[in-house]
Amino acid sequence: MTDKIALVPATHTVPPAKFSHGVKKGNILQVAGQVGFLPHEEGKAPTPAGPTLREQTLQTLANVKAILEEGGASWDDVMMLRVYLTDVGHFAEMNEIYNAYFEEQGLTQPPAARTTVYVGLPAGLLIEIDALAVLG
Amino acid sequence: MTDKIALVPATHTVPPAKFSHGVKKGNILQVAGQVGFLPHEEGKAPTPAGPTLREQTLQTLANVKAILEEGGASWDDVMMLRVYLTDVGHFAEMNEIYNAYFEEQGLTQPPAARTTVYVGLPAGLLIEIDALAVLG
Amino acid sequence: MTDKIALVPATHTVPPAKFSHGVKKGNILQVAGQVGFLPHEEGKAPTPAGPTLREQTLQTLANVKAILEEGGASWDDVMMLRVYLTDVGHFAEMNEIYNAYFEEQGLTQPPAARTTVYVGLPAGLLIEIDALAVLG
Numbered sequence: 001m002t003d004k005i006a007l008v009p010a011t012h013t014v015p016p017a018k019f020s021h022g023v024k025k026g027n028i029l030q031v032a033g034q035v036g037f038l039p040h041e042e043g044k045a046p047t048p049a050g051p052t053l054r055e056q057t058l059q060t061l062a063n064v065k066a067i068l069e070e071g072g073a074s075w076d077d078v079m080m081l082r083v084y085l086t087d088v089g090h091f092a093e094m095n096e097i098y099n100a101y102f103e104e105q106g107l108t109q110p111p112a113a114r115t116t117v118y119v120g121l122p123a124g125l126l127i128e129i130d131a132l133a134v135l136g
Numbered sequence: 137m138t139d140k141i142a143l144v145p146a147t148h149t150v151p152p153a154k155f156s157h158g159v160k161k162g163n164i165l166q167v168a169g170q171v172g173f174l175p176h177e178e179g180k181a182p183t184p185a186g187p188t189l190r191e192q193t194l195q196t197l198a199n200v201k202a203i204l205e206e207g208g209a210s211w212d213d214v215m216m217l218r219v220y221l222t223d224v225g226h227f228a229e230m231n232e233i234y235n236a237y238f239e240e241q242g243l244t245q246p247p248a249a250r251t252t253v254y255v256g257l258p259a260g261l262l263i264e265i266d267a268l269a270v271l272g
Numbered sequence: 273m274t275d276k277i278a279l280v281p282a283t284h285t286v287p288p289a290k291f292s293h294g295v296k297k298g299n300i301l302q303v304a305g306q307v308g309f310l311p312h313e314e315g316k317a318p319t320p321a322g323p324t325l326r327e328q329t330l331q332t333l334a335n336v337k338a339i340l341e342e343g344g345a346s347w348d349d350v351m352m353l354r355v356y357l358t359d360v361g362h363f364a365e366m367n368e369i370y371n372a373y374f375e376e377q378g379l380t381q382p383p384a385a386r387t388t389v390y391v392g393l394p395a396g397l398l399i400e401i402d403a404l405a406v407l408g
Contacts, residue, residue, distance in 0.1 A: 002272055004245040015250075017234050018234065019217070019247050019248060019250035020247050020248065021249065023248060025270045028215060030215040030249045031249060033250065033251030077297075079276070080295075080302045084251075095288055095289035099290045102290045110292050111290045111291050111292050112295060113291060113292050113293065113294055113304035114289070115305030115400065115402045116305065117305070117356050117392070117393065119253040119254055119392070120253070120254030120255070121224070122227065134274075134300050136274060138406075138408060139381065140348065140382055142382030152363075153367035154370065154374045154375070154383045155386035156383050156385050158385055159351050159385050161351060162406060166351040168352075169386065169387030169389070218387070220387075256360055256389070256390030257360075257389065258360055258363065259360070
């Protein structure tokens with residue numbers, strides 16, 4: 001039997017429930033929904049990187065990336081990104097930030113597929129992203 | 137060619153459209169969105185386990201589990217749970233129920249990753265959950 | 273290392289950001305969220321197939337299918353379809369269209385699992401669908 005491995009970057013806040021920020025089993029890696037929380041500080045509640053879409057999008061992507069790396073994966077291994085926004089009016093700006101970010105990451109493989117939908121999120125959060133990766 | 141197998145617990149209501157409650161192909165098992173419907177009774181319309189978040193969450197988890205078991209899998213094989221709630225105000229209570237439930241299940245592997253978002257659901261339904269599992 | 277291959281049907285509009293309409297790696301194929309845009313015409317902005325749920329659902333399914341076929345897959349390989357609607361009142365009609373469509377496709381394997389939730393989408397769009405397939 002192949003083990004399922006929890007991927008828990010040291011910088012991440014403890015999940016608010018009994019779930020893993022990421023898991024890997026065989027060549028499949030799943031990243032849980034990430035939001036724009038700053039790296040965990042002892043005794044401090046989870047805090048968004050800032051109130052703006054830009055700050056939260058970049059922090060969310062950094063949080064996803066940290067989990068991928070914890071599992072020995074990179075953006076190149078990601079098959080699917082699910083982007084949850086709270087406001088249709090944020091789509092164009094998110095795409096700009098997203099494109100510039102991935103431009104800088106220097107992908108050597110085609111970009112992942114993506115679905116973007118507009119949902120409710122806890123107060124103060126503008127974006128949530130999860131990811132499915134296939135390694136190897 | 138590997139067959140795709142439909143996972144159809146005898147207790148489940150017939151899906152309202154041409155989809156399977158679960159499918160398995162090779163080592164991948166996908167559970168369709170489950171809600172808190174009670175086990176099917178001949179000639180009776182699908183009925184939620186009750187009006188409360190607790191009743192519906194526990195029944196939904198039981199419905200997901202029945203499909204996993206139909207495919208020879210268990211909670212330990214689950215990589216990702218997608219939780220759809222209708223109200224941000226339900227997050228804390230859902231987490232309490234979720235944590236207690238998985239505490240009782242006696243997992244031997246790390247818990248699955250999870251994404252929770254807030255969407256619309258048909259009238260009377262407070263929660264929907266689907267699952268991706270990797271077996272073996 | 274297995275390559276990740278971008279699946280880009282010639283008929284598809286260019287994605288509005290740095291993502292792929294579909295990707296395939298090994299036996300896993302992921303289709304990005306598709307909407308009811310007509311086949312791309314040079315110099316023309318993406319245009320929905322029409323204002324009705326029927327027109328958009330059928331075009332969306334055709335767009336998903338084109339990506340599956342670009343990757344050497346078919347509906348029979350699809351494990352999961354995620355259907356995003358904007359209005360709970362569209363559920364019954366979408367199911368009718370969905371059932372009739374898949375009846376015509378002549379599946380030789382059980383139908384995919386499915387989750388349907390109600391979200392916000394850009395103005396004018398009534399449905400979005402993405403798909404996960406396992407080949408071979």
